[in-house]
Amino acid sequence: MTQIAIFGASGFVGGELLRLCAAHPALRPTRLFGDSQAGQALGEVHPHLALAYPGAIIERYEGEAALEGIDLVFAALPHGQSQALAPAILDRSIPFVDLGADFRLKDAGAYQHWYGEPHRAPELLDRFVYGIPELNREAIRSARAVAAAGCYPTATIIALKPLVDAGLIDPESIVVDAASGVSGAGKGLKDSTHFNNVSESLSAYGLVSHRHTAEMEASLGANILFTPHLAPMNRGILATCYAVANGPCDPLDTLRAAYKDEPFVHVSERAPATKWTLGSNAVHLTARYDARTGRVLVISALDNLVKGAAGQMIQCANLMLGFDESQGLSVCGVYP
Numbered sequence: 001m002t003q004i005a006i007f008g009a010s011g012f013v014g015g016e017l018l019r020l021c022a023a024h025p026a027l028r029p030t031r032l033f034g035d036s037q038a039g040q041a042l043g044e045v046h047p048h049l050a051l052a053y054p055g056a057i058i059e060r061y062e063g064e065a066a067l068e069g070i071d072l073v074f075a076a077l078p079h080g081q082s083q084a085l086a087p088a089i090l091d092r093s094i095p096f097v098d099l100g101a102d103f104r105l106k107d108a109g110a111y112q113h114w115y116g117e118p119h120r121a122p123e124l125l126d127r128f129v130y131g132i133p134e135l136n137r138e139a140i141r142s143a144r145a146v147a148a149a150g151c152y153p154t155a156t157i158i159a160l161k162p163l164v165d166a167g168l169i170d171p172e173s174i175v176v177d178a179a180s181g182v183s184g185a186g187k188g189l190k191d192s193t194h195f196n197n198v199s200e201s202l203s204a205y206g207l208v209s210h211r212h213t214a215e216m217e218a219s220l221g222a223n224i225l226f227t228p229h230l231a232p233m234n235r236g237i238l239a240t241c242y243a244v245a246n247g248p249c250d251p252l253d254t255l256r257a258a259y260k261d262e263p264f265v266h267v268s269e270r271a272p273a274t275k276w277t278l279g280s281n282a283v284h285l286t287a288r289y290d291a292r293t294g295r296v297l298v299i300s301a302l303d304n305l306v307k308g309a310a311g312q313m314i315q316c317a318n319l320m321l322g323f324d325e326s327q328g329l330s331v332c333g334v335y336p
Helices: 012-021 082-091 108-115 123-126 131-143 153-167 214-222 251-259 306-321
Strands: 003-008 027-033 072-075 096-098 129-131 145-148 173-182 224-230 238-245 266-267 283-290 295-303
Touching: 003 012, 012 027, 012 306, 072 082, 072 306, 082 096, 082 123, 082 145, 096 306, 129 131, 129 283, 129 306, 131 153, 131 306, 145 224, 145 306, 153 214, 153 224, 153 238, 153 251, 153 283, 153 295, 153 306, 214 224, 251 266, 251 283, 251 295, 295 306
Parallel strands: 003 027, 003 072, 072 096, 096 145, 129 145, 173 224, 266 283
Antiparallel strands: 173 238, 238 295, 283 295
């Protein structure tokens, strides 16, 4: 059994990692770190996990001695925090899957530009593989450190990468409008995610400056105008992507060919809904060529806490540890 440590265990993604690990035959959460709720029983922090982890306690990380006997580390922390943890984890050669943004960008200057602060461990950037298995499967398989992609980039990159690679669209013309469930903002209390402000409302944020733009552009080799929206739902992302076509094309056929052997990507003529992906590691896609405007439309849907976070982390870990890539992960959403 693989003994794992989870940093950020008290958050939404930490809770989702624990839920998925409870059904994984080879991953056993052993150390659960979370400063804000350290000392509390896991069943108090995440009541839905009480029966799966009786007696488990959220603890404060007191230094690298706490990693003794750990075979895998997951980190689901705000940006900036993994930079302090990574040296000790990598020095011990423990496989490390980080969901934070700290090691997703290869350029320390780009990190400072988008995150407004200098990177404190630039010498480690090249040791991390960008974590979207559908793009970097073999590199992830041989990696010891993976920077798992976030939810918005995953939805966008999976939707557009085959079309960019096939030359179907102009990479300088891409526009992405994406709506996310409120859980994407994290567990911390803030006015913008208060029930009264979110319920029965749809709002845009991060106009022309959202940090995830950098990941999308780096992976696609494109110039992207990205506008995220906060939707009145708990989970899910729906990304609607537009680009100028380089000529008449069949983007749906291109997506089908690209993902025909992928266990977690479903391509269909039907416009996807976030509800279809609830609780699953699946991505649902559709695409159209609009001859009238000369543009391509691609729509993707996923669960931001699973394929956009915890599920992607486990998918990467499965590859790193030599397990079946799909182990512990469902392709079936919860419906209705």
